[in-house]
Amino acid sequence: MxxxxxxxxxxxxxxxxxxxxxxxxxxxxxxxxxxxxxxxxxxxxxxxxxxxxxxxxxxxxxxxxxxxxxxxxxxxxxxxxxxxxxxxxxxxxxxxxxxxxxxxxxxxxxxGIYSGVEICCYDQSVEKESRKFSLDLAGPRVLFCADLCVEMLLKSSGNQYVEFKNVDASYVCDGNGELMNVPDSKSAVFKDKTLKYSEKNQLNSFFKLVQGHLEGVKSGASGGDDGKVISEEDLERPFGAFLEKMKLPPKIKSIILYAIAMVDYDQDAGETCKDVLKTRDGIDRLALYHSSVGRFPNALGALIYPIxxxxxxxxxxxxxxxxxxxxxxxxxxxxxxxxxxxxxxxxxxxxxxxxxxxxxxxxxxxxxxxxxxxxxxxxxxxxxxxxxxVTGKLARGICITKSPLKPDTSSCLVIYPPRSLYPDQATSIRVLQLGSNLAVCPSGMFVFYISVLCDDAVEGKKSLHAAIDSLFSVGTSGTTDTSSSDQTTEVKPTLLWSALYIQDIIxxxxxxxxxxxxxxxxxxxxxxxxxxxxxxxxxxxxxxxxPETSNTDTSDQLEDDSEAGIDS
The missing domain is CATH 3.50.50.60 (FAD/NAD(P)-binding domain)
Known part of the structure; x- marks a missing residue:
């Protein structure tokens, strides 16, 4: 280990x-x-x-x-x-x-590539524990179990020096401000209690279509062959338009675009959308996500995070x-x-x-x-x-609380699609919650990373504050969270400390x-x-x-107890 x-x-x-x-x-x-x-x-x-x-x-x-x-x-x-x-x-x-x-x-x-730095402390006990935190400057970040970083760690043998744990769950915000589970596999779709039976069938049918296309491409079939491979015309079509052609409802479309394909910009914005995802690229992103699910025995989902x-x-x-x-x-x-x-x-x-x-x-x-x-x-x-x-800007936030978003969930990813928090929200807002089991904070505390692309600091800070207002209640010095496992209603985690800043993209x-x-x-x-x-x-x-070496076998597994030793 x-x-x-x-x-x-x-x-x-x-x-x-x-x-x-x-x-x-x-x-x-x-x-x-x-x-x-x-x-x-x-x-x-x-x-x-x-x-x-x-x-x-x-x-x-x-x-x-x-x-x-x-x-x-x-x-x-x-x-x-x-x-x-x-x-x-x-x-x-x-x-x-x-x-x-x-x-x-x-x-x-x-x-200086950082600006607009705002540090707020609502509980002095956080600063007293400074050395027990390991805070990411460029969060939120995760690795997909089958992504390029995992492959490069294996290829370079850098996997010997880092270990991971599974990210427990993913959620996406619906139009009513509620957090829905992101079903990332056929079994997860059928277990999901928030989807209707008809929605489950539609989502599984789409996953089956994508899988058939990928298998068809691998076997050398051409576009349109017996419906097994998506046509070249559809592959060049905007992914959002292709999902509409498949008659997927808005909820399913949002899950696929923003929580699985991880699109940044509003794909329903038409010509004003800054980055339209083509179906070809969308299929590739879905393929990465699904090939990551269950790749390692002790990381059942698609995402892992380094201890x-x-x-x-x-x-x-x-x-x-x-x-x-x-x-x-x-x-x-x-x-x-x-x-x-x-x-x-x-x-x-x-x-x-x-x-x-x-x-x-x-x-x-x-x-x-x-x-x-x-x-x-x-x-x-x-x-x-x-x-x-400088080609763009990112608004980043780091927040510390004493309770998680969901009971018994130590780590999770939350996606707020465009316009899900306020009408002119132009891009997706991503939030990653991490607990002490990942050795990034003291026991009993949780760290949240927030990020969003933005044109300027005003727009970026507006998005960060909208996410913070949705996720947390703001406490005062000495305040403790009232949420506990025996309560029947969820209480927002109390914000103890936060850092907001704007980062230039170069x-x-x-x-x-x-x-x-x-x-x-x-x-x-x-x-x-x-x-x-x-x-x-x-x-x-x-x-x-x-160069390839004899000891880089991509079937290497995560260590026991979900600790990601991507060991060879």
């Missing part, structure tokens, strides 16, 4: 704890990676596996960067220090300096990188990037210690950037630095200096991992991204 540990306990020289700024030896590497977020950690592990010499640096004292799981006080500190700095331009006049006869140093600055938090995932890849020879140094800020004076090509980095380290390639956390002040010194640095731009950028992406708004990591593998393949087109 896997146990919790940090990457610093590996065989490699993790020097961050020995002295403030130790000298690094050697001083030349194939690759330098700045930041230990999930994309950076995967690239470091893949490059190390491919035989590259890798130096992995992080100015923080913990692993994970924007994918960290932090104590309550550390979370507050991180959000505040990573927020926009109004004094950013004060020292920009000296950002370009000559480091040596042939080298120019361009100073790095940190751009100790999502921050365990980048640590798992860091440990694999370390085993393959990657050198790690925490608490080591990089103050500038070195360019060759004549050509402007990337050469290396300068550390806060003053030491200069050279490498062939550089990968950087998206919160690091440079200013436009370099343009006078070099005419075409854009061929080296192509800093990612896509990864390829170039001589590679910028990794920020966490996106998805529930799982599939899109993020596709982007990360693409960056690696562009960097090293002749190297395989985690």
């Amino acid at each position: 896997a146990t919790r540990s940090s990457a610093s306990s590996d065989q490699q020289s993790f020097m961050a704890d020995t002295q403030p700024h130790p000298p690094i030896d050697p001083t030349n590497f194939d690759l330098i990676v700045i930041g230990t977020g999930l994309p950076e950690s995967i690239i470091a592990a893949a490059a190390s596996t491919a035989g590259k010499s890798v130096l992995h640096l992080d100015p923080n004292s913990n692993y994970g960067s924007h994918y960290s799981s932090l104590t309550l006080n550390d979370l507050i500190s991180f959000l505040n220090t990573q927020s926009p700095n109004p004094n950013l331009n004060i020292n920009q006049q000296h950002l370009v300096t000559e480091s040596s006869d042939n080298t120019i140093a361009i100073d790095l600055v940190t751009r 100790y938090g999502q921050g365990e995932l980048p640590q798992a890849f860091c440990r694999r990188a370390a085993v393959k020879g990657c050198l790690y140094v925490l608490r080591m800020p990089v103050i500038s990037v070195l360019l060759e004076k004549d050509s402007g090509n990337y050469k290396g980095v300068k550390l806060v210690s003053g030491q200069e380290i050279t490498s062939n390639k550089l990968v950087m956390d998206p919160s690091f950037t440079i200013t436009s002040s370099y343009s006078e010194a070099l005419q075409d640095v854009s061929k080296v630095f192509n800093v990612g731009t 896509e990864g950028v390829m170039g001589p200096v590679v910028m990794t992406p920020t966490p996106d708004g998805n529930l799982n990591y599939n899109d993020l991992l596709h982007a990360t593998s693409k960056l690696f393949r562009n960097m090293y087109p002749d190297d395989e991204f985690f």
Whole structure:
């Protein structure tokens, strides 16, 4: 059984704890990676596996960067220090300096990707337990049992360093504000007490249609063959329109679109919908969901969550990188990037210690950037630095209570489809409840993660507050929950503490200096991992991204007691 540990306990020289700024030896590497977020950690592990010499640096004292799981006080500190700095331009006049006869140093600055941070404490006992929390900066997140992250953990052998538990249940909010169970299999449909007999038949008939299509495609049948395979015309049709063609009622349609296919935007908004899901993609999402249900004996549903938090995932890849020879140094800020004076090509980095380290390639956390002040010194640095731009925003919330949403349910996912909480709610709001059995909070407390895509902070905060008002009652200091298992009526959990913030979405950028992406708004990591593998393949087109090994058998099972040792 896997146990919790940090990457610093590996065989490699993790020097961050020995002295403030130790000298690094050697001083030349194939690759330098700045930041230990999930994309950076995967690239470091893949490059190390491919035989590259890798130096992995992080100015923080913990692993994970924007994918960290932090104590309550550390979370507050991180959000505040990573927020926009109004004094950013004060020292920009000296950002370009000559480091040596042939080298120019361009100073790095940190751009804040979090804003609108609001921390509210209604019960002081929560803050006293700060160190017993392991709070995800990028929640809510889960893994599907058959998704790309699980496969990558198996393929890289990172599964040896992380364990999971099953997410107990999923709910979707109906038009009346009530939470309905999400039936994710044929047996679950028949056991569901909220669906009418006719609705159960319709849902099972649709699941049967999808299964028949997938089997037909696998056997090589073409669209329309005996009705077994969905036609090409329907596959290109909007998924919402296809569900209407199948004459599915609004309740069933909502379950499929927003709680199984995990669509963000209102698919009934017509031409104003920002992201219309095609039937082809919708079928693929249903296939992922259903192939995840029951894949592991002790995870009966589709979703699992890592014990100790999502921050365990980048640590798992860091440990694999370390085993393959990657050198790690925490608490080591990089103050500038070195360019060759004549050509402007990337050469290396300068550390806060003053030491200069050279490498062939550089990968950087998206919160690091440079200013436009370099343009006078070099005419075409854009061929080296192509800093990612903000493409969207996410509103995130973390809430702490002393009781769950449903009795005897330690962990669950709740989906609020568009317009289910208020008329102009444009996107789905996702909520993940976790209990102490996942080692993310003290016994007797529960953590809730909320997220929603938004155009601006006002819209995002409105969505967060709507979800909070629907889920919780706001307590005062010393208030305790009145809900208990012997009560016949459900009482809303009392809110003890909350943190709300807006996160910028920045896509990864390829170039001589590679910028990794920020966490996106998805529930799982599939899109993020596709982007990360693409960056690696562009960097090293002749190297395989985690080559197959003999010990990665995808039939590996979860450990007993629903602990997800995806062990090989």
